[in-house]
Amino acid sequence: MRSRRGVIEVNTAQIREVADGVPDVCIYELLYNENIEVIEDQCLSKRKCDSAILASDGTVGIFVKPDLPEEYRQFLLWHEYGHFKLHYDENMHFNFYLSRFSWKTEREANTFAALNLLKGEDIYDQNVIALLISKGVPERIAVKTYESLI
Known part of the structure; x- marks a missing residue:
C-alpha cells in the first residue's frame, strides 16, 4: 500500500505474510532461483553502507562489501532481498537512502531479514536477541527488530 508521498507502507503483519x-532455503539458493546476482563491490568500502540493491530494466543485483563475515553477509543479503520483496515497484523511482522515510524502510527490511533468519528455529525458551546476533545481525539491529516482533 502506498502513502501520498509514494512510499510503500508496510506493517509488521504484512512483513510476516511476505516472509512466510x-x-x-539458503539465501544464496533463493537469490540464484530469483535470478538476483550477488556482486562483491570494492567501492562500497569507501561508503558507510555494507550492501545495496539495484534494480534496472528487469535486472536486480545485490552489492556487498568483500571480506565480510559470512553470517553478517547473509543477514545483509536477506535485508536487501527484503527491500526487493517489500518495497520494489518497477514503476516507482525512489531513492530510499536519500528519503526522510529511509529509517522506516530499513526497519522493515531488518524485520524481514530477521524473520527469515529465524525460520526453522525453535525460538521459545531462547534468547531471541542472542540468536539473531549469532546469525550475523548487529546487536543494535537485533534489539530493535526484537522489539518490533513482540
Missing part, C-alpha cells in the same frame, strides 16, 4: 511466503 519465502521458501525456507
Whole structure:
C-alpha cells in the first residue's frame, strides 16, 4: 500500500505474510532461483553502507562489501532481498537512502531479514536477541527488530 508521498507502507503483519511466503532455503539458493546476482563491490568500502540493491530494466543485483563475515553477509543479503520483496515497484523511482522515510524502510527490511533468519528455529525458551546476533545481525539491529516482533 502506498502513502501520498509514494512510499510503500508496510506493517509488521504484512512483513510476516511476505516472509512466510519465502521458501525456507539458503539465501544464496533463493537469490540464484530469483535470478538476483550477488556482486562483491570494492567501492562500497569507501561508503558507510555494507550492501545495496539495484534494480534496472528487469535486472536486480545485490552489492556487498568483500571480506565480510559470512553470517553478517547473509543477514545483509536477506535485508536487501527484503527491500526487493517489500518495497520494489518497477514503476516507482525512489531513492530510499536519500528519503526522510529511509529509517522506516530499513526497519522493515531488518524485520524481514530477521524473520527469515529465524525460520526453522525453535525460538521459545531462547534468547531471541542472542540468536539473531549469532546469525550475523548487529546487536543494535537485533534489539530493535526484537522489539518490533513482540
